[in-house]
Amino acid sequence: MRYLPLTAADRASMLAVIGAKEVDDLFVDVPRSARLSAPVDLPAHAGEIEVERALRALAGRNTPAGDAASFLGAGAYRHFIPAAVDHLIQRGEFLTSYTPYQPEISQGTLQYLFEFQTQVAMISGMEIANASLYDGASGAAEAALMARRVTRRSGVIASGGLHPHWRDTVATHLHWSDAALTAAPADAEGREDLAAMITDDTACVIVQNPDVFGHVRDLSPLAAACQAKGALLVVCVAEVASLGLVTPPGEMGCDIFVGEGQGLGPGLNFGGPYLGLFATRERFVRQMPGRIAGETLDADGKRGWVLTLSTREQHIRREKATSNICTNSGLCALAFTIHMSLLGEEGFRRLARLNHANACRMADRFAAVKGVTVLNDAFFNEVTVRLPVAAGPLVDRLARDKVFAGVPASRLYPGVAGMENLLISCASETTTEADIEALGRALEGALR
Secondary structure, eight states: OOOOSSOHHHHHHHHHHHTOSSGGGGGTTSOGGGSOSSOOSOOOOOOHHHHHHHHHHHHTTOOOGGGSEEOOOTTOOOOOOOHHHHHHHTSHHHHSOOOOSSGGGOHHHHHHHHHHHHHHHHHHTOSEEOSOBSOHHHHHHHHHHHHHHHHOOOEEEEOTTSOHHHHHHHHHHHTTSSOEEEEOOOOTTOOOOSGGGOOTTEEEEEEESSOTTOBOOOOHHHHHHHHHHTOEEEEEESOGGGGGTSOOGGGGTOSEEEEEOGGGTTOOTTTOOOOEEEEEOGGGGGGOSSEEEEEEEOTTSOEEEEEEEEOBTTTSOGGGOSBOOOOOOHHHHHHHHHHHHHHHHHHHHHHHHHHHHHHHHHHHHHHTSTTOEEOOSSBSSEEEEEOSSOHHHHHHHHHTTTEEOOEEHHHHSTTOTTOTTEEEEEOOTTOOHHHHHHHHHHHHHHTO
16 A cells, blocks of 8 residues: 555645646646656555565675675775774764754764865865765866866866766766867877867866876876966876875875765765765865865854855855855765774875785786786776787676676777777775685686
């Protein structure tokens, strides 16, 4: 039996008040061609036990990354999330709070957002961070919009090493503006000269480090080239754990930092939710999207917390707003904050070293397989290899034996020549020596 909160009399009374004869009158402005002539083809409602059985059956068709030798990465990274993180974020005062509209009764939320901002600024080497965005991809789009406001220019250059999903998100956000997005071609060996593409109309250059193919680069020369032309450098980091070992973007001259905090926040979770990290130079703070939680003193001189900056369209005139972000990923930001607090600075650096060490072992094992070539000279925990056969079918074959060898580049770049035999593989602290050996043996067996 369906649960309908309103009786027929209730509905009739409501329709009478607004002057409608029947419910269908409420949809007169919707063209008939857009209306359904029959119910949606979905299963009928069912009882709780039946729904649970159906969902369990669906879940049983999945193989979680933790149940296989997994080398999947390419923008979604598996790290060990301490049990304390999930336990603490499920406390009622955190789980049910929405957004700190009333600072006087949202002190706990504002304080952890302040701590979150501090952590993001420290690991990125930037001066000021906001209280999170939805995810890294939309954060990159916000960075492009912010750079255009700061420079009053229209040109946006995207590196060929920027994750294609992030690049597409930037393109979507810029589509109805007068922005000119120029995307460099993807090159798995990282041979691109972005500095040569900068013009007098370039608002920003968006580059990822490590890039989607795993290459780690010194971005200082590119930052200098941007500065000489009056453009901003936007550095995207999809694997946040890399900031424990790789030189922070701020120390290389970055103007806007965008990161994805999923790996050390909510985890994989079959695809979401994610967590956008965003930081910049203090002189650009008025053009930064989202909001900032700040520290203050109350009337009694006690430390308190406030929303220092909130230039969203909910709070000010829409034409003056720097963003239409309706909220921040608060619970995910809290998970990130707890995890980073548990790690501490030394733990964060040690985590990064473990990732890199395992990636080196993985790369060495790849190199030992006949016909396989590692394309990276410098990397963090992810590499791209060239196989003697197409990567897609090979990955599918190994997955049946519970070895997730990585992400075929052809799935990220469908139809792009030269990507068919490329495999992007990642190792983290969760990768064991047995996993690496299983990958090596499986490859050798499949390539005979």
